[in-house]
Amino acid sequence: MNSVRIDRSNPDVVDVVLREEVGPLVFAARRWPGEVVGSLAAGALYGTPVYAVMAVILEQGPGRIWAAVGIAAAVGLVVNTFVILYGAFRGVTRLRFSPAAAPNTMTLVRGPRTDRPRPLTDVQQIWIDHSIVESYKRDRKPVSAKITLYVLLKNNRLIRPMPILPWTTDTTPLHQQLQQTLAPTAVQVDLVVQRRVQSPPWMVVGHGGSTGGGG
Known part of the structure; x- marks a missing residue:
């Protein structure tokens, strides 16, 4: 499975599954x-x-x-x-929040091992960065995409879990579910969507524009 999902099967924790544990x-x-x-x-x-x-x-x-x-x-x-x-x-394959009802800790799951739980008071922001490159042609169809989930701690340390494969995850529902999960906390959850137009092959220097949106 390639898409990111929120796993609530365990009544004690909520897992943001970035990659299934295949070893x-x-x-x-x-x-x-x-x-x-x-x-x-x-x-x-x-x-x-x-x-x-x-x-x-x-x-x-x-x-x-x-x-x-x-x-x-x-x-x-x-x-x-x-x-x-x-x-x-x-690589971080899961973000684990517990307890499920009102999370106060975050744990990084790295394949075969699990880090020590970290108080959510140490986390300043979680955001999803979704960058899309659109075709220079009139149809403006997306030609490439990159999705990255970041965790910013209050000590300015940035945690970057496993990259999310493009075209497999709808970032808007993921953002909404993360907001819902962390609603009882003070952690800011954002979605940043950036779009730019690829440079035509005959142009040496690109002049594509970009737009950004935040959730």
Whole structure:
């Protein structure tokens, strides 16, 4: 399941489910194939200055340069794999509020483990940022979107849970349910929708406008 949901099946808590617990290793394994090409290309590209030095200054042959490209690509793959695994184990998959009737604590659930409960008096604001890029064509159809849920603490620390997959979640009902859940508290819950028009391919510098709305 990809869409975010509010789980009230437990009478003691309310869970904002950002990702079903399929296990961090399974989650990483599902994400890894889609990033292999990108990590290999990025690793190879970052070594460009080294290849230039090898070719121009050190006058190395093509064989050694291609070997350096392969090593850089492999390093990029290893680093990206580590980042995916780290995110799978550290990423926040649920926001848990308790007690259900009148929450006074928030707990971050990170895949296989759960953080210590945090008093809701430490939380200043929770907001959903929904950014939409619309086509430059007359129909203005959305071409991309990004949805992120943020938790701002009163010490100015920002908690960013797992990203929400676009096109799977209607942010307006989610915002309303969060407001309803946290109504007994002093936590501010907002929805910020930003729209901008993509730049036409023939324009070097984009001049797309943007609009924002807050709940």
